[in-house]
Amino acid sequence: MKIVFLGTADFAVPCLGAICRAGHQVVGVVTQPDRPRDRGKKVNYNPIKKAAMAFDLNILQPENIKVPAVIDEIKALRPELLVVVAYGQLLPKELLQIAPLGCINVHASLLPKYRGGAPIHRAILAGEKETGVTTMYVSESLDAGDIILQVKTEIGTDLTVGELHDILSEMGADLLLKTINLILADAAPRISQDHNKASYASLLTKMDEKINWATDAQNVVNLIRGMDPWPGAFSNWNGKNLKIWKGKAVTLNKNLVVPGEIIAIDREGILIAAANDTGVLIKELQLQGKKRLTAKEFLNGNHLAVGEKLS
Numbered sequence: 001m002k003i004v005f006l007g008t009a010d011f012a013v014p015c016l017g018a019i020c021r022a023g024h025q026v027v028g029v030v031t032q033p034d035r036p037r038d039r040g041k042k043v044n045y046n047p048i049k050k051a052a053m054a055f056d057l058n059i060l061q062p063e064n065i066k067v068p069a070v071i072d073e074i075k076a077l078r079p080e081l082l083v084v085v086a087y088g089q090l091l092p093k094e095l096l097q098i099a100p101l102g103c104i105n106v107h108a109s110l111l112p113k114y115r116g117g118a119p120i121h122r123a124i125l126a127g128e129k130e131t132g133v134t135t136m137y138v139s140e141s142l143d144a145g146d147i148i149l150q151v152k153t154e155i156g157t158d159l160t161v162g163e164l165h166d167i168l169s170e171m172g173a174d175l176l177l178k179t180i181n182l183i184l185a186d187a188a189p190r191i192s193q194d195h196n197k198a199s200y201a202s203l204l205t206k207m208d209e210k211i212n213w214a215t216d217a218q219n220v221v222n223l224i225r226g227m228d229p230w231p232g233a234f235s236n237w238n239g240k241n242l243k244i245w246k247g248k249a250v251t252l253n254k255n256l257v258v259p260g261e262i263i264a265i266d267r268e269g270i271l272i273a274a275a276n277d278t279g280v281l282i283k284e285l286q287l288q289g290k291k292r293l294t295a296k297e298f299l300n301g302n303h304l305a306v307g308e309k310l311s
Helices: 010-021 047-054 068-075 119-125 161-184 217-226 295-301
Strands: 002-007 025-030 081-085 103-107 130-137 147-154 233-237 240-251 262-266 269-273 278-287
Touching (some): 002 010, 002 047, 010 025, 010 047, 010 161, 081 161, 119 130, 217 278, 269 295
Antiparallel strands (some): 103 130, 130 147, 240 278, 262 269
16 A cells, blocks of 8 residues: 655654555655754754654655645655654645545544643543553544544553553554554444543643642652653752652651651652642652752752752
8 A cells, every 4th residue: 555654753653664564655754844952953853754764765844734835745646545643733634635545643542532742641640540542534623533443551550651652652553554454445434533522632831840749649640650751740949940750659647747848758768748648759850950860869969858848
């Protein structure tokens, strides 16, 4: 099958590799333009461009996918199917009509839950016990097209967003191949989404990353897990950002502690009070401008005292 693949982020890499190794003809890879990615403004290729180069594929990097000339360029490749995975732009109606077998998408949630750009982060932040991957036909509305296949997985209590991302990306690649085989056999289902049950997984903001110690400890731990390894949940200590990477929710027997207060420091870690007689035992953290350290390593070079408060 002749496929045009549209993708940009790491999540899409296993999908591109899977369809190439399965013998499908990828006639073009459409990805976001190269952009500066560090302080030195050095331009780094995005993950899909790197993967496409490794497979020696034809690469297109339009600034705006809706430009008629861009649509014409993709149409000239005569694809039978368009595959979209973590591309980063909404596709216009004219593009969706190019391929005779349609345009399909791999999305990292059990739609209609968590439509939008940050479904993996939002699932962990919400304390979900289960998530999955959906393949669907792309519509003009965001993540609202008819479902083809879904696969579920549990979210372990200690699982970080990075670990879940990797699990779902591999599941997505497998589900994509099954979906393409169904399309080739003219046996792919079309299941309408219940739009009344839809929820939106908005992209993260800086405020999302900030720890609110006046919430229950489990909510704080979910935030820590949901920001590891990117972008990191943070608090403030001595005027500097302090990222918290590993933490465990515990029950406290104290009624007079103030949320954010350091109430114990020992070989187990640093215990910070949260709401509702709960606390977070911090196991791993990182001071602004420094390396990520275990609590023991951190305490060797920084003086934290019981009674201090993280803001």
